[in-house]
Amino acid sequence: MTTNGSGDGIYRFGGYRIDTACRELRHGDALVEIQPRAFDLLVYLVTQRERAVDKEELQDAIWPGMVVTETALTRAIMKARKAVGDDAQQQAVIRTVHGHGYRFVAELDTVGGDPSIPAQEAPPADRPTADISPPGETLAVAPAHDAPGARSTTDQTRPESGRRLLGITALVALMLLVVAAVLAWQYLRPAPVEDGPARIAVLPLVDETGNTELAWTRLGLMSQVSSQLAGDSRLAVVADGNVIGLAETLDWQGDLASPQSQALVEKLRSVYGATHLVALELRREGAALRLNLGLLRPDGALRQSTMVGDQPAGLAQGAVQILYGELLNAQARKAITNPVSSDTFHNEAYARGMDLVLKGRCADAVSYFHMLTEREPELFAPRFQYAACQRILGNNADAEVLLDALIDELRAGEPGRNLARALMTRGILYNRTGRLDESEASHQEALIIARDIEDRDLSAKILHNISIVYEDRGEFERASELLDLAVLEYRGAGRDTLPGQVYSARANLCMDRGELSEARDYLEQALDSFRAIGDLRNEAMMLNNTGYLLREMGRLEEAEDYHLRSLALREDIGDRVGVGRVYGQLSALYSTLGNYAQASTTARSAHAIALETGDKLYEGSALAQWGSAEQGLGERAAAREHFLQAREIFVGIQDHMRILQADLLLARLDLEDGNPGAAGETTTRVRDEAREASLPIPEIEAMELLGEIAEAVGDSSLAASRYREALAAVREANWEAKEAQISVRLLRILVANDDLQAAAPLAGALAGFTPTSDSLAARASYAHASGDSGTATSLMEQARAMAGSGWDEKSESELANYRAGQ
Numbered sequence: 001m002t003t004n005g006s007g008d009g010i011y012r013f014g015g016y017r018i019d020t021a022c023r024e025l026r027h028g029d030a031l032v033e034i035q036p037r038a039f040d041l042l043v044y045l046v047t048q049r050e051r052a053v054d055k056e057e058l059q060d061a062i063w064p065g066m067v068v069t070e071t072a073l074t075r076a077i078m079k080a081r082k083a084v085g086d087d088a089q090q091q092a093v094i095r096t097v098h099g100h101g102y103r104f105v106a107e108l109d110t111v112g113g114d115p116s117i118p119a120q121e122a123p124p125a126d127r128p129t130a131d132i133s134p135p136g137e138t139l140a141v142a143p144a145h146d147a148p149g150a151r152s153t154t155d156q157t158r159p160e161s162g163r164r165l166l167g168i169t170a171l172v173a174l175m176l177l178v179v180a181a182v183l184a185w186q187y188l189r190p191a192p193v194e195d196g197p198a199r200i201a202v203l204p205l206v207d208e209t210g211n212t213e214l215a216w217t218r219l220g221l222m223s224q225v226s227s228q229l230a231g232d233s234r235l236a237v238v239a240d241g242n243v244i245g246l247a248e249t250l251d252w253q254g255d256l257a258s259p260q261s262q263a264l265v266e267k268l269r270s271v272y273g274a275t276h277l278v279a280l281e282l283r284r285e286g287a288a289l290r291l292n293l294g295l296l297r298p299d300g301a302l303r304q305s306t307m308v309g310d311q312p313a314g315l316a317q318g319a320v321q322i323l324y325g326e327l328l329n330a331q332a333r334k335a336i337t338n339p340v341s342s343d344t345f346h347n348e349a350y351a352r353g354m355d356l357v358l359k360g361r362c363a364d365a366v367s368y369f370h371m372l373t374e375r376e377p378e379l380f381a382p383r384f385q386y387a388a389c390q391r392i393l394g395n396n397a398d399a400e401v402l403l404d405a406l407i408d409e410l411r412a413g414e415p416g417r418n419l420a421r422a423l424m425t426r427g428i429l430y431n432r433t434g435r436l437d438e439s440e441a442s443h444q445e446a447l448i449i450a451r452d453i454e455d456r457d458l459s460a461k462i463l464h465n466i467s468i469v470y471e472d473r474g475e476f477e478r479a480s481e482l483l484d485l486a487v488l489e490y491r492g493a494g495r496d497t498l499p500g501q502v503y504s505a506r507a508n509l510c511m512d513r514g515e516l517s518e519a520r521d522y523l524e525q526a527l528d529s530f531r532a533i534g535d536l537r538n539e540a541m542m543l544n545n546t547g548y549l550l551r552e553m554g555r556l557e558e559a560e561d562y563h564l565r566s567l568a569l570r571e572d573i574g575d576r577v578g579v580g581r582v583y584g585q586l587s588a589l590y591s592t593l594g595n596y597a598q599a600s601t602t603a604r605s606a607h608a609i610a611l612e613t614g615d616k617l618y619e620g621s622a623l624a625q626w627g628s629a630e631q632g633l634g635e636r637a638a639a640r641e642h643f644l645q646a647r648e649i650f651v652g653i654q655d656h657m658r659i660l661q662a663d664l665l666l667a668r669l670d671l672e673d674g675n676p677g678a679a680g681e682t683t684t685r686v687r688d689e690a691r692e693a694s695l696p697i698p699e700i701e702a703m704e705l706l707g708e709i710a711e712a713v714g715d716s717s718l719a720a721s722r723y724r725e726a727l728a729a730v731r732e733a734n735w736e737a738k739e740a741q742i743s744v745r746l747l748r749i750l751v752a753n754d755d756l757q758a759a760a761p762l763a764g765a766l767a768g769f770t771p772t773s774d775s776l777a778a779r780a781s782y783a784h785a786s787g788d789s790g791t792a793t794s795l796m797e798q799a800r801a802m803a804g805s806g807w808d809e810k811s812e813s814e815l816a817n818y819r820a821g822q
Helices: 036-047 055-062 070-083 159-183 217-230 240-249 259-272 312-327 330-335 344-358 362-375 380-392 396-411 417-432 436-452 456-473 476-492 500-513 516-532 536-552 556-573 576-592 596-613 616-632 636-652 656-672 676-692 696-712 716-733 736-752 756-767 773-785 789-806 809-820
Strands: 009-013 016-019 024-027 094-097 101-104 199-202 276-285 288-296 302-309
Touching (some): 036 476, 055 070, 055 101, 070 094, 199 240, 217 276, 217 312, 240 259, 240 344, 288 312, 302 312, 362 380, 417 436, 436 456, 476 500, 536 576, 576 616, 596 616, 656 696, 696 716, 696 736, 716 736, 736 756, 756 773, 789 809
Antiparallel strands (some): 009 016, 094 101, 276 288, 288 302
């Protein structure tokens, strides 16, 4: 070991240099990329090199305060070995001590040949299928009044935001350095609500007028009040959609003082950190209307007020003024400005539009917001909702123009919550269209504003969305770290219970990395979280995602059961968009089962619903799934037409990643049509474009398809080479689910070529992944070729059990052959 002048730890061995102060690993003068936890693991083993370190100690040192599986440790070891040119066979740097743990065994260089300089302590650790549908429905965290939706999933930052982005980059780096210490408090105790900032939950209005013409006031006036309160950075507001779901589940009747309301009050406090609850009731007062207002404070005191007038929107405006006086001070009532409009008619139009948004009817709501933006173009709220609805309806170009103009105007004033919300919405739009660098930049600018105004709940949502950007880039470790930071912000915002979206995001990351058992656990936690608050829409989404996961695991009958449960729930709650998405997943499942006729029928249904709801992304995905089903039925001309239509839609919504994936579907069709030359040309272009655009998913899929093309023309040597290239890329991206799939392809080629020496490490690696029917069958073929028919039979029987009705005659014949060899 050597030390630098400042006393920071420097370790040199075999041409490598570890600098613990700079957190750098170098080989010669070149900086070696290494993930943070792999770096921490390497440093810890170096400092403890005089002994073998057991696995439990390593887990505690590298993941302090966290419960992780041994699989996570094994993968961190693999990444550390890769970074220093080591591997599981060579073990020249990190040696496995069987039954115990690991030891650093490379010889360290010393200062002037003096080996007596003591070692320093290690620093604290930092803390698909053939269709184009996303692996599962992923929850992008939308602004407070944005309609709930699912996202599926790079370029220049605006000059005006340069300073902000530099600041937020440094901020995120600093936060990542301290996250380990804070994660030791995995369940932070929030400050008592009496001592923290006010966080208001506005409940749905109870309409006692008996006038059906006023039905819009239930959600419309609720949203008008909450959006005006949210316009002041001194106040935080629980998102309307969250309150509505909980209120409907717990049968909200309008009386905060009643014993029946206590469960709702407790849930809003514990789950969403609400300090103050607002109840609204509308009654007839002769020829006029009376709005009763109740404010439940943190100490349990209930303040009540009444307003009388003839315009519901005007009464809501009066309620906001009273609440400002109660929540802030008496002067605030006089100083209040209107974040919506000073025109009562326009306020009512806005409230009617929000009523429709909160019911998931953006296509009907958009006309209200369009009218208001034309009549009062200076207003923020209608323009923001107009842009948000355009995004949800798939009119991304229009939404972007609206958001850009809104953001430029807001930047000219004092940065606040409205600017942060607009930037976050634009970030979601950029992510939806595959522009990941722009998405991150917009979210980062929003994050620094959210932190400036100390809105920790908004900061958590933004960090969550940035983690999705990194997930889409294939940087899963960084995505996980950002989710850790989001958790800390949620805790700091007073959340006793984490949002189900966090567990859902964890599940998606685990699926990306091939950690399917861990993903199942997180999905169960997400389901429990959504069920606890009565969020039926997201509960249905998690059931659908669990079906996808089970399909990836080869458990096809179970997968269908989960999809059908999701479908029934979504039909019960009238979630037409969700119904379409379940049909999309069922189509992919039926194609996997070889039931292409049923796959075609369900894809057609998914497409019809996407057209009905204006969901462009899922319209394109449904067309791709429809084409895949037709391809299975041998209807290649129809399949090609649907793939081309899907591509056209992805071009229209500027989704570069899915454009490239559609090209790969067309290339695969060329290959099946006996035109490997055209298939190879298209696939090579996709690989190069994806590489240039830093889109690892289509790049790796293209590399895999190049291997299939080589196999199709009988060049097994070239195919093996292509698959090895794809494996190198997929390991660099840490996309372990795809790593398992490609390993299966390569293993089968090596076994067929009788290259068992090269096949052995692949078979061993596959044993470390969550088993699927394909991986078990591939390992069985290797075991049989190695003369171990007993193991081959056992593995193949497991494969048959997992495949269920997806088991085919060829596989059954192989199993019979293995049994005969016993």
